[in-house]
């Protein structure tokens with residue numbers, strides 16, 4: 001096997017992609033560590049986190065003269081988290097500003113996007129170590145903020161559902177098909193975490209995404225809302241005939257989501273949220289007084305490089 005260290009660096013200018021830097025839309029990346037299997041088969045870590053904003057990917061390439069080289073691609077984001085950044089660090093720089101925003105009456109959405117197995121659920125709803133995921137930190141932070149006098153009049157409601165074949169399924173009620181969202185009141189952070197745990201156990205594979213909404217209300221009047229959206233893996237392919245329809249729906253939703261965020265960024269009047277069920281139910285995220293944070297999760301190993309590029313390019317757009 002050729003040792004990659006000995007390969008010359010490609011002279012070609014690296015491709016550099018720049019994302020939008022506006023506050024209303026933040027795009028972050030989280031890299032997971034190599035897992036035991038990848039270490040066992042000596043997989044190389046190709047994602048080099050340079051600083052809090054820059055990530056470089058080494059892509060092996062065969063040149064016209066058949067000699068191998070490494071092509072280095074550089075990506076810049078609002079935040080880049082490496083494998084040593086813990087859940088709290090990720091929370092502080094992604095969801096925490098959104099929570100402050102909803103206490104001021106805003107509507108916020110936090111998406112996790114990426115390949116299967118890259119750490120989307122770990123980042124957002126992690127079941128095994130529940131306390132270190134974004135939702136757990138959010139639950140604690142929301143109820144701590146409610147103790148402040150200016151927020152003490154607010155109440156917390158929760159809805160947790162998934163989209164499967166364009167239908168909404170209530171994850172807090174045995175995946176029952178629903179037309180309208182049902183909200184439950186959460187009395188404290190532990191109660192809210194119990195709802196999250198229950199919803200997580202009801203999740204199915206092949207869904208377009210799981211959506212947890214935490215809503216602040218005063219005497220039944222809407223005050224603010226944050227949605228946590230764990231999107232389907234972006235690496236699903238049409239080869240599996242059984243779930244062909246579900247995969248087409250997932251791909252259509254991811255595409256429409258991208259178009260909606262772009263339209264929002266460009267201040268376009270017409271946002272195409274009607275083009276998929278996912279964006280339809282998240283319509284609030286694309287209207288006035290809204291903020292979005294996207295966390296793209298990536299696997300660090302060489303054999304997943306194609307999916308890693310897809311994720312980073314999607315996030316850059």
Ligand SMILES: Nc1ncnc2c1ncn2[C@@H]1O[C@H](COP(=O)(O)OP(=O)(O)OP(=O)(O)O)[C@@H](O)[C@H]1O
Pocket residue numbers: 031032033083114115116117118119120121122123232233297
């Ligand atoms: N940042 C991280 N640190 C440590 N372990 C991680 C990290 N991210 C992911 N993992 C581990 O990697 C595995 C896959 O993560 P996870 O289930 O979150 O992937 P996923 O992107 O949600 O996949 P899928 O789309 O198939 O649901 C899990 O065992 C998880 O514990």
